[in-house]
Amino acid sequence: MGLVAGIDIGNSTTEIVISSGSKPVAWDRRPTRGIKGSEVSIKAAVSLLQSLQRENQLSVERVVVAPWLPVETTTSTIHEPLPDTGRLQILETAHQSVVGDGWAIGEPWLITQSPKAAVSLIAVVSTGVGFEFASAAINRELASGANIVGAVIADDEAVLIAKRINADIPIVDGVDTDRAQLAQKLFLEVRPQNASLKVATDVWALRSALELSEADAAPLNEIVRWVKNERTALIGTFAESKGSQQTTNGFISWNDGSTTDLFEAVARIETSLIGEAREISIAESVNTSDIWGFDITKVLAERGLRQVGHTRDLALAQLSPHSANTELDLTALFGVPVQVAESESYAARLGAKSTPGVGSNAAILDIGGGTIDLISDVEISAAGAGELLTAAVAFALNTSRGAADWIKRGPAQRLESPQVLLSEDGNKAFVSESVQYPASAMGSLVAPGPAGFLTFGQNLQPAEWRIMRQGLKQAAIGKNVARLLRTFETQTGNSNELDLVVVGGPVADDELLPVLAAIPGVKGIGRGNVAGMLGHRFAVAYGLSQL
Secondary structure (H helix, E strand, O other): OOEEEEEEEOOOEEEEEEEEOOEEEEEEEEEOOOOOOOHHHHHHHHHHHHHHHHHHOOOOOEEEEOOOOOEEEEEEEEEOOOOOOOOEEEOOOOOOOEEOOEEEEEEEEEOOOOOOOOOEEEEEEOOOOOHHHHHHHHHHHHHOOOEEEEEEEOOOOHHHHHOOOOOOOOEEOOOOHHHHOOOOEEEEEEOOOOOOOOOOOOHHHHHHHHOOOOOOOOOHHHHHHHHOOOOEEEEEEOOOOOOOOOOOOOEEEEOOOOEEEHHHHHHHHHHOOOOOEEEEEOOOEEEOOEEEEEEHHHHHHOOOOOOOOOEEEEEEEEEOOOOOOOOOOHHHHHOOOEEEOOOHHHHHHHHHHOOOOOOOOOEEEEEOOOEEEEEOOOEEEEEOOHHHHHHHHHHHHOOOHHHHHHHOOOOOEEEEEOOEEEOOOOOEEEOOOOOOOOHHHOOOEEEEEOOEEEEEOOOOOHHHHHHHHHHHHHHHHHHHHHHHHHHHHHHHOOOOOEEEEEEOHHHHOOOHHHHHHOOOOEEEEEEOOHHHOOOOOOHHHHHHHOO
């Protein structure tokens, strides 16, 4: 019987199974190069097939591949537009590089001009002025008797200027100084790390500081609500209202004809069904057959690890509605006849159903790098899977996706001293004599990597990492599977609980199955063992070889 190679080029991993009839005789996998279905990804698959044939002294007669529907996974920070508060306006500032502990109110003074005498002043440092010039100008006016009570800076120079001036005043940077210098009066409050605003969150204290009449104080409730979770506040009194702010976050267009700003679309995504979105626009407009995403900061805030502010840190996955590179001559590339299967999901069903002991009514859940497929009475494919989790972890930890792909998999320990590791459950263990950690790893979390250990989370406790990790897994994959089940019930009218055979690379994660088992609609769940010997991987590749 001739040998057939099933080749599954996934968004993260390319897997190949060579079968003789129903028996797998060779198999291997490698990370996918480039975008799924791109020419570079296909040529990498050709190279892997050739290597597999050489190592096992085999010669395939036919290759079967699935349609290539790539998924783009991104992270993006978007901002809530400032509210319309009339002549009293909130001015944006940076929230990390700030100096001081207190509040000040004064007239804006552009440091390149002469200051007014006998009034309280807020120094305004425009972009490009430079911290040395700004420091010298502020010190010169302080020495001459000017009452400088605060400073607002355009560039990231708050700390540099604070260390060079002869006054202990609140300073913020990241300010629109062109707007700030037009104010009649500026109110500035700064609090240290892990502290909250005091005056700006007290409507009566703020009204008193700004010396407002009852009529002018009407917008204060909205201002106090806006700054309640911040540690800096900059409020200006202007001669006229600026009006409502325009957002440039992007949008999502839906199949019902509606369009939603991306900031507001996150809540709709969480309650949507598969395939309800048709277009997403951030930097550019892209057609899509499905979108899944969530707010990373909100997920962590719900678990007490972050504060919700006026930005949303989105992890988004969008599924292309069109197969990639259908114009390539695949037979020429592979050197043997190539068959393109009608459905990747059908191949996954064939592969997963080869698991010993699987019931005839069991549904298949194939969790890959880019998509999650549910295959039962219908075949449903959802954007967002392992790569989305990787992207969210990388963003939350401020690390690379390559490192996050390993870090996300399970528990980590904190290096308390050169000899002691602290585990997530609070237990301590001695460092193995065969392992030596560098001094830079002290106080960091350490996790297994592809070539030793990876360090991350310098300010993170092991138990916090556990809460963060499991929360992101629930958001990226658990809630997406729940969306798949809702869509399945809507399309089929079948509200019965499902027994699931789960296959795919992410299924190696021991923390994932309990997350999936807790989803409403799941009756029984277990990992696949493709062909009784390949484990939970290679379901699509083996299924393709059986077509």
